[in-house]
Amino acid sequence: MDTAEIRRRFLAHFENAGHTVVPSAPLLLDDPNLLFVNAGMVPFKPYFLGQETPPWPTATSVQKCVRTLDIEEVGKTTRHGTFFQMNGNFSFGDYFKEGAITHAWRLITGSINDGGLGIDADTIWVTVLHSDQESREIWKRVAGLPDERIQDRGLLDNYWHMGVPGPGGPCSEIYVDRGPEFGPDGGPVVDEDRFLEIWNLVFMQEEITDVLAKDRFEVVGALPHQNIDTGMGLERVAYLLQDKRNLYEIDEVYPVIETASQISGRTYGRDHADDVRFRVIADHVRSGLMLMGDGVTPGNEARGYVLRRLLRRAVRSMRLLGFEDPALPLLLPVSLERMKASYPELEADFPRIEQVAYAEEEAFRQTLGKGTQIFEGAAAAVKQQGGSGLSGDAAFTLHDTYGFPIDLTLEMASEQGLSVDEDGFRALMAEQRSRAKADAKSKKGGHADTAVYRAALDAGGPTDWLAYSTLTTESRVLALIAGGRTVPAIGAGSVGEVVLDRTPFYAESGGQNADAGHLQWDGGRAEVLDVQRPVRGLVVHQVRVLDGELTVESPLEAAVDPEWRLGARQAHSGTHVVHAALREVLGPTALQSGSYNRPGYLRLDYGWSGALSPDQLRGVEEASNRALRADLPVTAQTMSLPEAREWGALALFGETYGEDVRVVEIGGPWSRELCGGTHVDRSSQIGTVVITSDGSVGSGNRRVEALVGIEGFQYLAKERDVVRQLTDLLKAKPDDVPSRVQDLMERLRAAEKAAERIKAAELLAGAGDLAHGAVDVGGVAFVGARLDGVGGGDLRTLALDVRGRIPADRPAVVALVGVVDDKPAVVVAVNQAGRDRGLSANTLVRAAGEQIGGRGGGKDDVAQGGGTDPAGAEAAVAAVEAALRP
Template sequence: MKTAEIRRRFLEHFERAGHTVVPSAPLLFDDPNLLFVNAGMVPFKPYFLQQETPPFDRATSVQKCVRTLDIEEVGKTTRHGTFFQMNGNFSFGDYFKAGAIEHAWGLITGDVSAGGLGIAADDIWVTVLDGDDEARGLWREIAGLPDERIQARGLLDNYWHMGVPGPGGPCSEIYVDRGAAYGPDGGPVVDEDRFLEIWNLVFMQEEITNVSAKDVFDVVGPLPSQNIDTGMGLERVAYLLQGKENLYEIDEVYPVIERASELTGRRYGAEPGDDVRFRVVADHVRSGLMLMGDGVTPGNEARGYVLRRLLRRAVRSMRLLGFEDPALPQLLPVSKDLMRQSYPELEADFARIEQVAYAEEDAFRQTLGKGTQIFDLAAQETKAAGGSVLGGDRAFQLHDTYGFPIDLTLEMAQEQGLEVDADGFRALMAEQRARAKADAKAKKGVHADTGAYRAAFDRFGPTDWQAYTTLSTESRVLAVLGGGESVPALSEGAVGEVVLDRTPFYAESGGQNADAGHLTWDGGAAEVLDVQRPIKGLVVHQVRVTAGELTIDTQLSADVDPEWRRGARQAHSGTHVVHAALREVLGPTALQSGSYNRPGYLRLDFGWNGGLDPEQLHDVEVVSNRALREDLPVSAQYMTLPEAKKWGALALFGETYGEQVRVVEIGGPWSRELCGGTHVERSSQIGTVVLTSDSSVGAGNRRIEAVVGLEGFEYLARERDIVHQVGSLLKATPTDVPAQVQKLLDRLKSTEKELERLKSAQLLGAAADIAGSAEDLDGIAFVGHRAQGAAGGDVRTLALDVRGRLQGRPAVVVVIGDGGGRPSVVVAVNDAARDRGIAANDLIGVVGGPIGGRGGGKPDVAQGGGSDVAGIDAALAQARQAVTEAAR
């Protein structure tokens, strides 16, 4: 049975049983504790935690999941995969243990012709929590299972909770006996290879606290309502029903291995080492595809780093299998064709996905070429010195200078029988991060502990948010917070947080900065510094009290700064305009991946390879400003997410949307996006759009920055003033300035070349005198010369010229230039001096110390540089001493 068919049967089974089919949430679900969705119940957490009221009593889903803790184990075992799909059914105060068991049993043992999975009832074993006699009795009553196939286990195996205070409860796991070929008899308590777990039924019935381990916690009491949360691993069921040995061989994965085998000429199943690499390729290509499908782009932090690591491990595994050409263009389309049946959006968005993936592979191939040579040299030096540990400084150099991920260094070191000083690497990384963050400001208005916010929400409910309709409200203070704790009041000069019953202030979200403004009351005032939503539905204002005292129950006026809001609306609408213009100029794959805007300024990140040329930037700016001139209408309306997608509205990757979404359109279909920001009423109100920069923010990602409105006009005015000033200096009209500047540059280059020629001639003209000053050191002619103002090529030319004038006798020439304030050194030794045992590449090391540098080369010529010109004389003296000792 195909994987997509198992998925379809699961959803239809529960839909027939009255469950609402909930589409999979994006892998980038809005949860501050998770990089990615890692379990099927994650999107339903607010309902289980009673933070929100569920819109249904029972639901079912097939949730996309990614787990990253076991990346190194992928391919080595038959069960570890980064991307997987979790079938689940959920009850919120509706059915409980009996219903969960009845639904599960009906599906797994149901006849295939009637929509079931057709697993033989005699092959099924279950586990229950030791002491859960109710669950044991229900399995006997509903499924007819004998007692010997219902095994009891302790809290470690059969109790579920989230690892924090909250809901918990016993669970019952369903296993299938795969037969004697897979291990000994005796049920899952004896062998979990033969008895394969396929489904876990969680009976959420208790509130727990004081959680210190999976099996160490206190039970507070029963939950107000009993809930069901189940998870069936789709890939596990697939390889069970398809008669395969592991998840890498199922229909949605194995064709990638087949294609990799064709490309490499190696056969899957022939060599264990090769099999691991094939599995890594298949898993990581699919995982990368799904992550990029949900908007993740490769980067050096968090989610982006996980994706980068997956793609690069897949590419390197192909190289280890013997395939040197670009691999992802051969493999990614195969995985897309396999997964599109369940996720048709992959087909529609594949142009963007492959653009991102192939750019990352190209960048990594360059990194491999440079970094591998450096790694091999470091490994050789470590082994030559009798060591078995590659230094943390070398690992850091590979990471910092050559872009080599530490996990790749660890893998390559292991292949050469070396360890890596990971602690030393981490210490250097920590130092680097500390330097980078030294001047960074802490994230404003955010506390790790949301307890005070939760208490306010539980007591007062959601904030009456009126930012779309007004700039001023009469409001009452519901709560005052200081340092994340409830306080009775904020005195004059204090900074704290305030919860109001209603507010006109826009809370920072969707890339739009929070509103600025003031709170005023009888005898007092406060400046609004920031506005956030620490939990869904609750708006919190960070304020500085400028007069009086702010207390709970104070009646006040909340007023948004109208100029601030006007600029914010211009910037946010300008972001939509620039996004639409980019897509018009570059094509539909130039999709926004992030944005930020504040009054007068916007930046927009989008998927694209390579920089935009001046003509493209000009076209984007022209298209943007044409949209402003056409005075396009701007409107917002609400609809369901499927309706919005059908309507052609663009959704920002990684955002989480509710049942109803807000679609903002500018000029009808020209720009339709899901957006919760504030906007102008017509495009002309944006004023102007001036692009100020185009830069890279990672492989396959660009960033456009622009100014709008009055700030845009001011930017253009400054540019005009600069042109007029330059024109005045050149005595040229503004239109003639570029030509006049080019003439100056050409003249400057010509003059510089002439100066270089004269300087070189002067240096070479002195070569005869310098050679004539050679000192005889026991039969060796030695020249140690400081070349004032010389650098690089001039120093080398002078040293070789002087050596040439000293033929016929052993000669050593050391010339150090001080041009540019940094020492440049060249050592030249003739054949006769080399016969006396003197080598240039040995002397360069002697010279390097006093000038704070190093160098290298061959026995006849070596060169290097340094950082301290004050050490030149000492360096020449040390060179003389070394030649003297060698001559004896």
């Protein structure tokens, strides 16, 4: 039975039992605690935690999941996979243990003809929590299982919770006996290779606290509503029903192995090391396909780094199999062919996906060429010195300078029998991140405790949000929050958060910045600094009280700054216009992958490899402004998500959408996107679109920035003023400015070269005087001097020239310190006679460097350095002279 058919049967079974079929959430679900969705119940967490009211009593889904902790284990075992699919059925206060067990039993043992999975009932074993006798009795009654096939287990195996205070409960796991060829008899407590777990039924019935470990917590009491959360591993059921030994051999994965085998000339199943590589390729190609399908692009941070790592491990595994040509163009379409039955959107989006993937492979091929040489040189040096491991500094250089991921360095080092100082590498990475990243605490919507917001929502209900229809509302204060807790009042000069019963303020979302404005009440006024939605349904305003005191239950007027809102509407509509223009000029694969807009400004990330030519950029800008001149109507309407997709509406990757979505159109199908932002009424109201930059933000991803409205006109006015000033200075017409500037540049370069020749002649002329002034220090001819205005290459050239003017048979040392713009530099040169005497410029320059607040280095014949203290220049010269004295 194909995997897609198992998936279809699962959903049909529960839909026929009255469950609502919920589409899989994107892998990039907006959860600050998760990199990717890693379990089937993740999209339902707000319902289980009581943060939101579930829209249905029962639901079923097949959820896409990615787990990244086991990437290194992929291929080494037959169980670890990065991407997997979790079938689940959920009850929110509806049926409980007996319902869950009955539904599961009927599906897995139901006949193929009746829509079941046809698993032999005599092969099924289950486990229950040792104290859960109720579940044992239900299994006996519903399924007729004998006691010996119902095994007790402890909290570690058969109790579920999230690792934090909240819901918990016992679970019952379903196993299938694969037969004696897979291991000893005795049930899952004896061998979990022979007895394969396919389904876990979680019975949420308790509230727990003081969670210290999987089996260490305190039970507070019963939950107000008993819930069901189940998870059936789709790939596991597939390899069971397809009579395969592992998940890599099922119909959705194995075709990639077959193709890899054909093009590499290696055979799967003959060599363990090769088999591991084949499995890595098959898993990572499929996982990469699914991640790119949900909008992830390769990068050096977070989700992008995971994707980059997966694709590069797959490519390198092909190289280790002996295939050095581009591999992804041959493998990725094979994976698409197997996955599109369950995820047809992959086929529609494949032009973008393959563009991203193939650009990443090409970039990695270049990285491999450069980085491998550096790695092999470093490894050879370690072995030559009798060492056994690469330093953290070497690993960091490979990563930072040559783009070599640390896991690739680890793999290559292991292949050569070397270790890597991972702690040293991690420390250097941490230093780099601490220098580069902004304070994470300033990021909005992080891991804050939402309990205070949930309490406000429960007390006052959802905020009546009126941002689409008005700029002012008469409102009432429902709650005030400061320091993470509710307070009765916020005084003048203080910053706090305000929950209103209704508001006209747009809360930051979908790339659009929050509105600015004021709250005004009898005797007081507050400035609105930010607006967020910490929990669904609740709008929270961060304010600074300017006058008076704001108290709970105060009536007030909430007013959005109309100029701010106008600029925001222009920028958000401008983002849609630029997106449509990009697709018009570059083609349908130039899809938006992220955006940000604030009044007058927009930036848009889009999938594309290679820089845009000036003609392409002009084309995008022209297409945008043609749309503005056409005065296209801007409309919004609400519909179901399937209807929107059928209508051709584009969805922003990584955003989470409800069952009903808002579709914004500009000029009908020319621009049709899912969007919750505020927009102008007609395109001409955007004013103008001025593209200010276009650059790369990662492999296969670019970012365009633009100004709109009055900010766009101001930008153009500044450029006009610059041109006017140039025309006045050059006494030229505007069209003649570029050629006149080019002529001036050429003349300037010629003058600079002439000045350099004169300066060099002056330096060489002074070299004779310096050499003639050499003094004898311990039998060494020493020349030392401070030279103001001489630095860099000139200082080195002069030192070498002075050294060359001293008789070759006389040991000589030249130490010159140059100072330019209060920055000292030092050069020490030693002739061959001096080196024969044991003198080293590398040693002497360090003594000089200490005196100018710096350091230096080089070879025995010439070394140089720099510092920060020009006042130490004379002392630096004296230090070298002192080092020569016997």
